[in-house]
Amino acid sequence: xxxxxxxxxxxxxxxxxxxxxxxxxxxxxxxxxxxxxxxxxxxxxxxxxxxxxxxxxxxxxxxxxxxxxxxxxxxxxxxxxxxxxxxxxxxxxxxxxxxxxxxxxxxxxxxxxxxxxxxxxxxxxxxxxxxxxxxxxxxxxxxxxxxxxxxxxxxxxxxxxxxxxxxxxxxxxxxxxxxxxxxxxxxxxxxxxxxx
Numbered sequence: 001x002x003x004x005x006x007x008x009x010x011x012x013x014x015x016x017x018x019x020x021x022x023x024x025x026x027x028x029x030x031x032x033x034x035x036x037x038x039x040x041x042x043x044x045x046x047x048x049x050x051x052x053x054x055x056x057x058x059x060x061x062x063x064x065x066x067x068x069x070x071x072x073x074x075x076x077x078x079x080x081x082x083x084x085x086x087x088x089x090x091x092x093x094x095x096x097x098x099x100x101x102x103x104x105x106x107x108x109x110x111x112x113x114x115x116x117x118x119x120x121x122x123x124x125x126x127x128x129x130x131x132x133x134x135x136x137x138x139x140x141x142x143x144x145x146x147x148x149x150x151x152x153x154x155x156x157x158x159x160x161x162x163x164x165x166x167x168x169x170x171x172x173x174x175x176x177x178x179x180x181x182x183x184x185x186x187x188x189x190x191x192x193x194x195x196x
Contacts (some may be wrong), residue, residue: 010062048150049120050091051189056118056148056174057091063176063183070095071105073114081140087133091118093180098141113140116179120148135161145181153191 008024045053053075061072071094077088092114117137119130134145138161145158155174156164168174168187 003183019111043124045120049122052120052148052150053071053090055190058092059185059189060091060176060180060183063180064093067182068096069093069180070097070099071117078109079113079140080111081136083136085136087113087136089114089117089133089137090120095179113137113142115142116144116146116176117142118146118148120150123151131161134158137161144177146174148190150191153187155187155190 019067020119029135057074064070064072073092073094075088075090077092078088079092080086086109093116094110098112098115111135117133119125119133121130130147134147137145138158140164143159147158147164149155153170155168155172156165157168157174159165166172170191172187174183174185174187
């Protein structure tokens with residue numbers, strides 16, 4: 001479960017997290033977000049979480065790169081929200097239309113949320129935390145959100161922050177719709193048993 005990094009100083013001495021300060025955090029295998037001015041440790045993920053992320057990222061990369069639709073990012077990539085928060089979905093897609101005029105990706109943060117944000121639930125995630133993230137994503141340019149539940153083997157599809165549009169079970173397919181044209185992926189393939 002994400003936890004705030006507390007500071008010994010009083011609230012009047014609360015650290016202001018500039019982009020440079022956030023970027024210079026140590027490479028200690030932790031993922032961080034900035035939420036309401038606080039540094040939040042996102043914690044490490046288990047094997048199943050990492051496996052689903054790689055499987056889905058690989059499938060997305062094949063379509064996105066072959067059609068030159070935009071850029072994919074992993075969970076270590078933070079995006080700067082209008083309210084100053086820095087959010088890092090587990091998998092992100094930024095459409096090429098939003099990257100016009102950029103020939104190389106910056107070493108700093110992209111402004112706004114990705115067109116597709118994918119969250120793979122961890123045991124410590126709360127409903128409130130995920131709902132807050134989804135709301136921020138849509139307020140900052142996201143067009144599609146997938147929330148994958150590794151334990152209960154389903155995915156939720158959001159086209160707006162109000163409520164999920166669809167619940168996808170193992171027999172269903174994730175669809176990139178108008179965000180990643182031509183992408184479909186069997187939900188069951190996210191939850192395969194090992195076969196070696």
